[in-house]
Structures are given as C-alpha cells and as structure tokens.
Amino acid sequence: MTSRAFGVLGPGDIVQITDPRGHRHTLQLEPGKVFHTHRGGISHDEILGMPDGCVVTSAGGTTYVVLRSLLEDFILSMPRGAAVIYPKDAARIVMSAGLGPGSRVLEAGGGSGALTCTLLTAVGGEGFVVSWERRPDFAEVARTNVERWFGAPPANWELGIGDVRDAVADGRIPASQFDAVVWDMLDPWECLGAAATVLRPGGVLVVYVATTTQLSRVAEDVRAMGGWTEPRAEESLVRTWHLEGLAVRPDHRMIGHTGFLLATRRLAPGVQAPPRRRRPAKGAYPTAPGPDSSS
Numbered sequence: 345m346t347s348r349a350f351g352v353l354g355p356g357d358i359v360q361i362t363d364p365r366g367h368r369h370t371l372q373l374e375p376g377k378v379f380h381t382h383r384g385g386i387s388h389d390e391i392l393g394m395p396d397g398c399v400v401t402s403a404g405g406t407t408y409v410v411l412r413s414l415l416e417d418f419i420l421s422m423p424r425g426a427a428v429i430y431p432k433d434a435a436r437i438v439m440s441a442g443l444g445p446g447s448r449v450l451e452a453g454g455g456s457g458a459l460t461c462t463l464l465t466a467v468g469g470e471g472f473v474v475s476w477e478r479r480p481d482f483a484e485v486a487r488t489n490v491e492r493w494f495g496a497p498p499a500n501w502e503l504g505i506g507d508v509r510d511a512v513a514d515g516r517i518p519a520s521q522f523d524a525v526v527w528d529m530l531d532p533w534e535c536l537g538a539a540a541t542v543l544r545p546g547g548v549l550v551v552y553v554a555t556t557t558q559l560s561r562v563a564e565d566v567r568a569m570g571g572w573t574e575p576r577a578e579e580s581l582v583r584t585w586h587l588e589g590l591a592v593r594p595d596h597r598m599i600g601h602t603g604f605l606l607a608t609r610r611l612a613p614g615v616q617a618p619p620r621r622r623r624p625a626k627g628a629y630p631t632a633p634g635p636d637s638s639s
C-alpha cells in the first residue's frame with residue numbers, strides 16, 4: 345500500500361482486478377509490465393495514471409474492474425510460507441487484544457506476515473509491533489509480504505528470528521513493555537511464561553489455535569499458572585450471502601473452520617484471580633478410576 349490512499353493508481357500500488365464472473369487477480373503495478381490472463385494480456389501502463397475504481401479491457405476484449413487491494417484482499421492473495429490467520433480472525437484479534445493507535449504488540453510466530461500486517465495497521469505509526477519467527481525461511485516470506493504491503497520496511501516493526509522464549513529469557517525482548525501478546529503456534533502453552541514476562545499488568549494475551557485439544561490445554565495451563573483472568577474462548581463464523589433478486593440466501597460454500605481464539609489478561613504482579621464461584625460441570629475433568637468407579 346503506497347502513501348497515495350486516494351487518487352490515481354501509480355507504480356508500486358497493489359490492485360485487484362475482477363472479471364465479469366467475479367474471478368480476481370492481484371497485481372503490483374509496474375511500468376512496462378503485462379499481466380497475462382487466458383482472456384488476453386492487460387498492460388500495467390493502461391492502469392497506471394487511472395483513478396482507483398476504473399475499468400480496463402484485456403487484449404481479448406474482457407473487461408476488468410480495477411481497485412486498490414484492501415488488506416483482506418492482499419492477505420488472501422499473498423504468497424504463504426506458513427498458514428495465515430484469516431481476516432475474520434485477525435479482525436477479532438484486534439478487538440480482543442484491545443489494539444488501537446499507540447499499542448505495543450508482540451506476536452509469534454510471524455509465519456507469513458498476514459497477522460503482522462493487520463497488527464501494524466491497528467497500532468498505527470505511534471505504536472509498534474515486534475514479531476518473532478523461528479524459521480528463517482518463513483521470516484523471509486513475512487518480511488517480503490509486510491514490506492510489499494506497506495511499500496517499505498515499517499519503521500515501527502521489528503522481526504526477530506529464533507524462538508520467542510529464548511528472546512524473552514535473555515532480554516532481547518524487554519519485560520513488562522507490551523500491551524498485548526498474540527501467539528499463533530502449535531504449542532502456545534509452552535510460551536505462557538514468556539507472555540507473562542513481557543506483558544504489562546492488565547495486558548492481553550490472545551492465543552490462536554486450530555483444534556479443541558490445543559484450546560483445552562492452553563486454557564487449563566493458563567488457570568494452573570495463575571496471575572491471569574479467567575480465559576475466554578471464541579470462534580467466529582462468517583457466512584457470505586448470495587444476493588440476486590428474490591434469491592437472497594446464504595452461499596452454499598463457506599470457510600467452515602479456521603481456528604479458536606483464547607483471550608486472557610495479565611494481573612498485577614503477585615495477584616491471583618479470586619477463585620471461580622461456578623463449579624466445573626460434572627465430567628469436565630477426568631477423575632482417577634477408583635474402586636467404585638463403575639457405579
């Protein structure tokens with residue numbers, strides 16, 4: 345995304361072109377380049393200098409609507425190393441973590457940089473985002489995607505390569521400096537101690553996991569560790585709709601499952617949450633089999 349938020353389309357802009365059947369392609373505008381479709385080529389020069397929201401015609405006579413990509417368009421089209429957090433979940437992460445201009449956020453793993461782009465957008469120029477990714481090849485994908493979206497390396501972004509726990513343990517990530525931490529990794533319960541170290545009191549930890557077993561493990565480990573508010577879990581389902589005359593109904597296909605979010609807040613040093621007053625539901629926790637366990 346270049347600094348030209350409005351006005352004409354220029355070199356470096358990321359645009360989405362949509363044909364009459366709704367098929368989309370994403371391109372980054374470059375003078376002299378041609379985008380080849382099976383309906384003929386489209387010269388970037390034809391788009392450069394045109395207003396956002398124009399229509400161009402390919403060499404084969406097909407018309408395409410040209411619009412500067414929104415962040416969600418870019419995330420769904422960008423090259424991936426690791427699986428990305430989908431826009432619907434990224435939006436909920438921003439809200440659950442309480443992010444806004446000036447927020448300071450730590451995330452791991454950086455993966456493909458999809459969530460990074462969302463976090464950087466939410467915190468704005470006054471905030472900052474620190475991302476850690478332990479796979480150098482994925483970190484490179486994240487760096488390329490983030491720099492492509494923002495048009496340059498964001499001044500308020502640091503990308504560290506390595507295990508986030510080591511970086512917290514040896515002080516490369518400072519303690520008590522973050523308003524929010526987001527973990528998107530297979531074993532987030534292994535990083536609860538690191539999150540507790542870097543969050544300021546009242547700071548929010550948001551964990552994104554794909555399976556119920558991960559969700560249960562992280563929730564129980566949060567409770568067992570103490571110093572956190574009662575964890576809250578959610579899943580969001582977005583159902584798009586078919587809109588045509590009287591045929592207004594949900595689309596037949598949807599993204600059925602992406603992941604679950606767990607959010608909890610860090611209490612002040614030495615403080616434990618008051619015991620829960622609600623008893624766990626019968627059977628919530630396994631009991632050790634005893635002599636009368638069959639009755």
Ligand SMILES: C[S@@+](CC[C@H](N)C(=O)[O-])C[C@H]1O[C@@H](n2cnc3c(N)ncnc32)[C@H](O)[C@@H]1O
Binds near residue numbers: 427478509530
């Ligand atoms: C699913 S991907 C993250 C995708 C990313 N949120 C996005 O939207 O593009 C999970 C990443 O976490 C990284 N990872 C797992 N454990 C880590 C740790 N302890 N420290 C740093 N990175 C870690 C993995 O290498 C992997 O790339």
